[in-house]
Amino acid sequence: MGTICGGVCSCRSHWDVPGAAARVLLATAIGHVLPTVSRTAKSLNLDVSTAPHLVDVVDPKGGRGIDRLFQRLARDLTAAELEAVRVATDPPEDGEARTAALLTAPSLAVELARRGVTVEVGVLAEAEFWSAYQPIVRLADRSVVAHEALLRGFVDGREVGGGDLFFVAESAGWLARLDRIGRESAITGAAPWLGGDDLFINVNPTSIYRAQVCLASTEQVAHASGLAPEQFVFEVVESHAIADRGHLVSVLEHYRSLGWRVALDDVGAGYSSLSLLAAVRPEVVKLDKGLVQGLPDEGARTVLKAVTDLAHELGAVVVAEGIETEELAEQVAELGADLGQGWLFGRPVRPERPPEEEDSRFQPVHPVPLSRPAGVSPAPSR
Template sequence: MGTICGGVCGCRGNWEVPGPATRALLATSIDHVLPTVARLATAMGVTVHSSPHLAELLDDRGGRRLDVLFQRLARELTAAETEAVRVVTDPPGEGAALTARLLTAPTLAVELARRGVTVEVGVLAEAELWSVYQPIVSLADRSVVAHEALLRGVVDGREVGGGDLFFVAEQAGWLDRLDRIGRESAVVGAADWLGGADLFINVHPTSIYRPQVCLASTERAVHDAGIAPGQLVVEVVESHAIADRGHLVSVLEHYRSLGWRVALDHVAAGWSSLSLLAAVRPEVVKLDKGLVQELPDDGARTVLRALVELAHQLGAVVVAEGIETEQLAEEVTALGADLGQGWLFGRPARPEPPVEETEDRWQPVALSRG
């Protein structure tokens, strides 16, 4: 018997995880709910037979459409409505057996929980994802030397940023999947125009369980894109790195064995930053945007100068983030930063496809794909 949470959660440990269903019966005494279900199901190509308080749903695609419908219902119906609907999947024929199943059927809320369907999962399953790129420039001559890839998505018709996407993915237990798609989208999207510049991609260390396995598809993507390993810079956010130092170090060792470089992101004042700099010894140090934007405050200037000096002593290149004015650019240059990133040099943007490429190559990535 499969379980939702692998036996860890005692309250759900005995729940059997439902398999794909090709037929479902939904029953409720609330008049407006079943018309909503019927409308959504019909739009997805599911056959619907309705009576006043009962709807029969038939999926001729092996249950895939019903799975998607359950995800939509988790978003469209309120918690009270899902508690007021009874669900029977792949019910028996007519007669006493069917009546008994309906009388003992779980609520839609319970059925969704058993399937591991939440509002967050429904949102992510239908999201369209792609990468945008922000330039990183040499502060000495303002030439573009690298680009940072940032994930974007369309959810319910509106564009959302990577921070929101990863928050939802973490809540829904899809962090590793979204992180993989983000890495590979960044690489594939840059293949035709990157040239000799470096590519910075963000990686959440906790999404990598075993580097040799979890990063295999990313390695293939880099190779197929024709990007030299030395061009790839993997960014690790300081707050993510603190959770499991030993695991982080093993993941970083694998990155470096591939020829990739490591950047420590959001580096600011405090013991944690200094400790991580010494332990990780990154090839690139990215100064925290919030600290940079406190300039020309004397305290911020003192801290940033110390961080730049320490990074250089460790052999790292220093990137100052959040540069939006010429004054900030001059300040961080005077403090010894090597590279700059911020709206002054360019906002994150989606590259224009080459004229000779077909439209299909630039379609967004759907998270629901394998």
């Protein structure tokens, strides 16, 4: 049995998923398909033997080689070709029994569906993931106090941003798995160099079904990192929060029980921003980038001022996103924003890149712990 969230979450309804196979027979009368299968299998270092209309593939290491072959074939063959190939996994040794197994075997398209493999899943399964980090500064003195982790992937020879990755993951049923990868990549990538700064990590609450179970591996990674719990700030986008407010609050309370903090992102973009702030009571409020960049428009000023004032009344720190000019930085500071994020202060970069390739503004200068505005008490625990 397996789960669509990759074995981490046992609280979602289970799907019957075949286990890993050590050997697979693929048969078809279409002449050009089997050479493609054979070449792909050999490129994965699998043992391949052929006969008329048949390819016999064995994983000599007994690992996940057959799974990787299925993922590649999901991408390399057309839908019609997948339907035309019969596949028997771990077939019997006896010749007659093996022939019978092939005659009753499902098509490759059906086998891939049983295993939850789609073209998108195949792409994600072979992707290399990492986190880039963008600095967040205190507007009063421009000192770096935090970094936001942004998931990136290297797919089919090109770098893909987090938005595209999560779009593909959601359509392929991999959202929970990719969300977990994003959380844990953010922590492990930052641990060696973060120091006393805070780490902002994006999360999608719809990928968490039962927090105590689904976040177990993230808790382990966070503990192993050696970072203090209060350094973690988990960001939730306002549009995700609106979908199921009760579920969101329960998930966020679990975060807080671990000593982590919560940020509400893109605030001001939705119609229910103010009521949502009062319900969630986040420790950090991130102002919507579109509204920030709408300054000095009077309507944008009015909304941003109202959100900032309420956030401070609730004991939250306010971060203005999308700051690309000094003028914008000055305007949001006048409206009461405490921290700023945007290209003016640094673009997202990979920490392992050589220093000469990085924006010097990314480098932490006199790290200052993230704190609430002076004289404002913390939001009460819910």
